[in-house]
Amino acid sequence: EVQLLESGGGSAQPGGSLRLSCVASGFTLSSYAMNWVRQAPGKGLEWVSDIRGSGDTTYYADSVKGRFTISRDISKNTLYLHMSGLTAEDTAIYYCAKPRGTPLYFDSWGRGTLVTVSS
Amino acid sequence: SYVLTQPPSVSVAPGKTARITCGGNNIGSYGVHWYQRRPGQAPVLVIYYDDDRPSAIPDRFSGSNSGNTATLTISRVEAGDEADYYCQVWDTRSNHVVFGGGTKLTVL
Numbered sequence: 001e002v003q004l005l006e007s008g009g010g011s012a013q014p015g016g017s018l019r020l021s022c023v024a025s026g027f028t029l030s031s032y033a034m035n036w037v038r039q040a041p042g043k044g045l046e047w048v049s050d051i052r053g054s055g056d057t058t059y060y061a062d063s064v065k066g067r068f069t070i071s072r073d074i075s076k077n078t079l080y081l082h083m084s085g086l087t088a089e090d091t092a093i094y095y096c097a098k099p100r101g102t103p104l105y106f107d108s109w110g111r112g113t114l115v116t117v118s119s
Numbered sequence: 120s121y122v123l124t125q126p127p128s129v130s131v132a133p134g135k136t137a138r139i140t141c142g143g144n145n146i147g148s149y150g151v152h153w154y155q156r157r158p159g160q161a162p163v164l165v166i167y168y169d170d171d172r173p174s175a176i177p178d179r180f181s182g183s184n185s186g187n188t189a190t191l192t193i194s195r196v197e198a199g200d201e202a203d204y205y206c207q208v209w210d211t212r213s214n215h216v217v218f219g220g221g222t223k224l225t226v227l
Contacts, residue, residue, distance in 0.1 A: 035216065047217065103209035
């Protein structure tokens with residue numbers, strides 16, 4: 001059974017940094033692309049970033065490009081999202097999601113971790 | 120960038136049929152996926168590739184996609200279907216995932 005467990009959320013000041021983690025079980029990260037999706041309070045789902053199964057190709061939403069970095073540690077079967085230059089607009093629940101198929105859709109989601117950016 | 124447009128809200132009486140639309144330029148050429156998100160829970164895939172349904176999703180949920188509109192149809196609506204619904208595509212030109220703004224389904 002696929003399980004995704006996010007952690008690392010919390011409070012940060014504007015301009016600060018956080019690193020989110022997503023531990024995957026039931027499958028091997030090296031075989032699958034992985035994504036981060038967020039939902040700000042009162043807003044809809046917003047795609048954040050994608051890392052391909054090869055690990056050498058990444059994509060970012062324009063809103064986070066240059067500030068966020070997606071990565072993974074195959075030995076720990078863990079996905080990461082390094083966030084810097086945080087602003088209040090980054091306040092959201094962050095989900096890791098496992099995509100499937102072409103064109104991709106998300107068949108598994110974690111429960112999310114809350115990031116709050118406030119002074 | 121590609122934009123998907125959903126109505127903010129749809130209301131339906133129990134036992135009736137709800138239709139939630141997702142508009143996009145030539146969306147019929149994309150594979151459209153739909154998610155249900157109940158408050159406090161992670162999203163759940165309810166329709167993929169326009170009209171395929173995961174095995175755990177009841178057959179009351181169906182989808183269609185043509186021209187500039189994709190539609191999620193929920194038949195015999197139940198109180199438990201009350202949730203936010205999101206459509207999603209993969210924009211191959213930008214290699215970005217795109218979500219619609221979401222539709223809040225209210226069961227009267």
